[in-house]
Amino acid sequence: MARAIIIGAGLGGLATALRLRHAGLDVLVLEKQARAGGRSNVIEENGFRVDTGPTILVMKSTFEDTYRAIGQDLNQRLDFVRLDPNYRVYYHDGTYIDLFSSMPELAAEVERVEPGAAARLFRFLGAGAKKYALAMTFVTRNYDRITDLANPVAARRLLVTGSYQRLYRHVAAYFKSDKLRKAFSFHSMFLGLSPYDALAMYSLITYADLALGMWYPRGGIYSVVEDMLALADEMGAEVRTNAPVREILIRNGRASGVVLESGDTLEADLIISNADLPYTYKSLVPAGARRAYTDSRLDAMDYACSGYLLYLGLDKEYTQMRHQALYFSEDYRANLDAIFKSRTIPAEPSFHLNNPTITDPTLAPPGHTLLYVLAPMPNLQGGVDWREAAPRMREQLLDQLERLIDPDLRQHIVWEREFTPLDFQTRLNAVHGTAFGSLAHGLFQSAYFRPHNVARDIPGLYFVGQGTYPGIGMPMVLISAQLVVERILHTWR
Ligand SMILES: Cc1cc2nc3c(=O)[nH]c(=O)nc-3n(C[C@H](O)[C@H](O)[C@H](O)COP(=O)(O)OP(=O)(O)OC[C@H]3O[C@@H](n4cnc5c(N)ncnc54)[C@H](O)[C@@H]3O)c2cc1C
Structure with a gap:
C-alpha cells in the first residue's frame, strides 16, 4: 500500500x-x-466557542461533493442553517441595508437606496451567473500545459461577459450610488484583491453568495x-x-x-x-x-492581504443585530489603496462583524453574545509593526462598535482575544502574514x-x-x- x-x-x-x-x-x-x-480554526474558552477564520460556508455543494466522494452524506452528519439576509451592510452615515438572498426583499432594499436599481440588480446577477458558469470550467480541472487554457468557447465567453474588466468598474456600470457599489464589489477582498484591481470575473462570488446561499453549520465552521x-x-x-x-x-x-x-x-x-x-x-x-x-x-x-481579528465575549444580548454584517468606511478607495497599494494601516478601517450567537446561542454562556470582528489589513510586506499597531486598532474598532451597536459595549466585554498578521505568519507559516491565502x-x-x-x-x-x-x-x-x-x-x- x-x-x-x-x-x-x-x-x-x-x-x-x-x-x-x-x-x-x-x-x-x-x-x-x-x-x-x-x-x-476555533478558540474555546470561558464558555465561548469562536470560529477564528471563516464563519460561514458558501458553495455548499463542494462540501457535499467531498463527503459524497468518501461515501458519506454531509447533511446527515451536520445540521445547516441558511442565512437570510446574508449581510447587514452599515455605512459611515449610520444607515444600513440588508443583503437578502430572497430576491423580492433584496430588490426592495436596493430600491430604497437607489430608486430604479432593482431591474439593474437582476441584470447584474444574471451577468454574475454567466461568469460563475464560465469560471467553473477553469476551476474544476488540473493543468498540464498552457494549451489547457485554450478553450475557444470559454475565450469567447470571457470576452462576451466582460470578465476581463475591473470589478469596481463593472459594478459601477450597474449601480450609481456609492452605497450599492460598495455592497456589490467588496467580495474580491476575500481573495486578497482590491475590487479596483480584481477582474470583473469575481462578481461571480456576489452571485454565489446571493443565489447559492450562505450556510451556517450548527456549532460553527x-x-x-x-x-x-x-x-x-x-x-x-x-x-x-x-x-x-x-x-x-x-x-x-x-x-x-x-x-x-x-x-x-x-x-x-x-x-x-x-x-x-x-x-x-x-x-x-x-x-x-x-x-x-x-x-x-x-x-x-503578488501576495494577498492580511487581517486584524478581534473576538469578544459580552455579558449582554444584542438581538437587534444580524448574524453577519459589514461596515464600509466612507472613503472606500483610500481604505483599499492603503491595504493593497501603500500597505499601510487604513485611516478608517472597513470591517466584517459577526454575531453568530443570533443563530446559535450555544456558542456563548446564556445571556451572552459572541462578536467576531475582521478588518482587512495589509500583509507584512509594508512593514507595519503590529505589536505597536494592534492596541490602537482594537480601540478604533471598539469605538466603531460603540457607534453602531451599543454606546456601552466596552463595559460588557468579559472575554477577548485577537489575531494579527504576525500570528498568521508565526502560527500558520503564512508568508508575509497573509490571512485568507498567500497568492493573490x-x-x-x-x-x-x-x-x-x-x-x-x-x-x-x-x-x-x-x-x-x-x-x-x-x-x-x-x-x-x-x-x-x-x-x-x-x-x-
Ligand atoms: C479570518 C479569515 C476569514 C476567512 N473567511 C472565509 C470565508 O468566509 N469563506 C471562505 O471560503 N474562506 C474564508 N477564509 C479562507 C479559508 O479559511 C482558507 O482559504 C482555507 O481554510 C485554507 O485552507 P488550506 O487547506 O489551504 O490550508 P490552511 O488553512 O492554510 O492550513 C495549512 C496548515 O498547515 C500547517 N503547517 C504549516 N507549516 C507546517 C509545517 N512545517 N509542518 C506541519 N504543518 C504545517 C498550518 O499550521 C495549517 O494548519 C478565511 C480565512 C481567514 C483567516
Missing part, C-alpha cells in the same frame, strides 16, 4: 487525507499546531473540521498534531519523506504539502533541489498560471490548498483536494 504524508491539517490537507484513505492509501497527516483546521477529523479516525487516517515538519527529504531527486522539528525522519512514497505553498518551497524544500521556484521567483509573486488572484496567478499541484522538478511532491489552483477560500481548497487526488491516483494506479 502506498504511503502518503500530508504536511498540514488545514481543510485541504484533511479533505485530501479522507479521499486518499478512501482510495486505499496509508495516510499520515502532520500538523504543526496543537489543533487541526489551519486557517479554519469548526464543527465541519471536527467531523472530518472523526471521519479520518473512523477510516484509519492518522492526524498527528504538534508535529511540525522541518524539511522535505529529497533523495535522488525524488521526495521520499520528511524530517520533523523533533529530528525524527518519516519515509513516504508521496508527500503532499498543505502548508502555505511559497513557505513550503522556501523553507521545506532545500534550495538546491528546486529549479522552478527559486527564492527570487517566490519573492516576486490576479490573472497571472490563476488557473494554469498559479503554482501547480505537482512539483514538476521533484517527483513525488504534490500541493493542496489555497496556494495551488483553483485558489483561496474553503470551496476552492476542497476542489484542490479533489484535483490533487485525481492526479495522484492517475499516477499511482
